[in-house]
Every structure is written in C-alpha cells, then in structure tokens.
Amino acid sequence: MLNKRHATNALLFLTGWIICLATSSSHISSTNTSNAIALVTTVTILLIHLKFIGNWGKEKEVLLITLLLGSTIDSFAGNLNILEFSTTNRLLPLWMACVWILAGTTIRHCMTLCRKNHWYASLTGFLFSLVHYFLVNQISDVALATPIWLSVLMMAIIWSITVPILLVFSAVWLERYKRNNM
Numbered sequence: 001m002l003n004k005r006h007a008t009n010a011l012l013f014l015t016g017w018i019i020c021l022a023t024s025s026s027h028i029s030s031t032n033t034s035n036a037i038a039l040v041t042t043v044t045i046l047l048i049h050l051k052f053i054g055n056w057g058k059e060k061e062v063l064l065i066t067l068l069l070g071s072t073i074d075s076f077a078g079n080l081n082i083l084e085f086s087t088t089n090r091l092l093p094l095w096m097a098c099v100w101i102l103a104g105t106t107i108r109h110c111m112t113l114c115r116k117n118h119w120y121a122s123l124t125g126f127l128f129s130l131v132h133y134f135l136v137n138q139i140s141d142v143a144l145a146t147p148i149w150l151s152v153l154m155m156a157i158i159w160s161i162t163v164p165i166l167l168v169f170s171a172v173w174l175e176r177y178k179r180n181n182m
Helices: 004-022 031-052 056-079 094-104 110-114 118-139 148-180
Strands: none
Touching: 004 031, 004 094, 004 110, 004 118, 031 056, 031 094, 056 094, 056 148, 110 118, 110 148, 118 148
C-alpha cells in the first residue's frame, strides 16, 4: 500500500526528474549552469531522502547500482547512436546521470508496490521509459535516432527488463543488510 513516505519519495523523484530535464537544454541555460542545477537538485533531494525516508546503510548499493546501470545503458545507447548527445563526449550528460541516482531512491520505497509482482515492475519501467525518453528527445539537447518511436521503444524494452532486476538486487542486498545488522 502507498503511504505518505512512498508518496513523498515519488514526489521528490518526480521533482528532481522534472528539474533535471527542464534545465537540460542549452537553449535554457549553459551546460555548466545545467550541470550545476542538476547536481544541486540531486544532492538536495538525496539528502532529504536519506534524512526523512531512506537509510544510507540500507540503500547505498541500490543507489550506486542504479546510477551505474542507468548511466551505462544510456552511454551504451549513445555509443550505438540510439541516443545522440550534443557533446563530443561519448558519455551521457551529467543531468542524465543525476536522473539515475534519483531513480535509485525509488527502488526501496515507492517501487515496493512492484516488488511482489515483477510484471508491475516491467510495466512501470516500460511506461516511465516511454515518457522519459520521449521528453528527453523533445526538451533536452539529447536526440533519439530516427525513427524516434523505435528508439523510444528499444529503450523502454531495456528498462522493462532492468527494473525487475534492480528490485531483485535490492531485495538481496536488503536481506544481507538485515543479517549483518541483527
């Protein structure tokens, strides 16, 4: 059941995601300003999350693996020209990495509704990715390869597989944490 903490967790994530996405375009701000806004937003939300919702000891692995996995998937998609970054750098922009650490904050909280049913997790990963990558293409300086619908669909399929895997890893690490701290 969704409680106040889960709702707050979802709201914090969505706020961070929107800020990172909305400031990602060079038409709105310079790259340095965009990176600074994304980083300050992410650190602030992460600190609020860890103070009032989460626990660093219980979540550090999930936060790190979500950041690394999300960044790796997007960087790999960039190297395959599915995502086209506006820089000559082969790595994703900092604001996209910030989105993935923010996504990591949801794995043990508002995503717990999906923990018992991996179909929900797949569907959540699929649907959020459709929205995320469509908006990334529309708002940011990151472009998707044409046809756009195919690029968005490929990324959504990847995340429909990845989200349940993250939930399984999260459960394993949480059990390990509980055993080690009894």
